[in-house]
Amino acid sequence: MADEKLDVREMAPRDRHPAIFGRWESLAPGEGFELVNDHDPLPLFYQFQAEKPGQFTWDYLESGPEVWRVRIGKTG
Numbered sequence: 001m002a003d004e005k006l007d008v009r010e011m012a013p014r015d016r017h018p019a020i021f022g023r024w025e026s027l028a029p030g031e032g033f034e035l036v037n038d039h040d041p042l043p044l045f046y047q048f049q050a051e052k053p054g055q056f057t058w059d060y061l062e063s064g065p066e067v068w069r070v071r072i073g074k075t076g
Contacts, residue, residue: 003031003032003033003034003071004033004034005033005034005035005036006019006020006023006033006034006035006036007036008020008035008036008037009036009037009038016037016044017044017047020035020044020072021051024048024052024056024072024074027073027074028074029074029075029076030073030074030075030076031073031074032057032071032072032073032074033071033072033073034061034069034070034071034072035068035069035070035071035072036067036068036069037067037068037069037070038066038067038068039064039068040063040064040068041068041070045058048072054075055074055075056072056073056074056075057071057072057073057074057075058070058071058072059071059073
């Protein structure tokens with residue numbers, strides 16, 4: 001089964017991180033989703049590192065210049 005996509009490009013910036021973390025929290029271990037964004041979500045990566053160390057995976061699928069796609073997973 002393919003990962004679901006979470007496209008945050010049309011969301012207000014203040015709503016993006018809460019939506020992404022909410023989606024991540026709903027995952028079972030081993031599951032993931034594809035984040036679609038209009039900029040490199042590196043600050044989000046650092047937030048995951050600070051708040052969920054060792055509990056997530058982060059794999060770039062596309063790196064701009066207009067669209068960034070990242071698979072974010074939950075580890076077991």
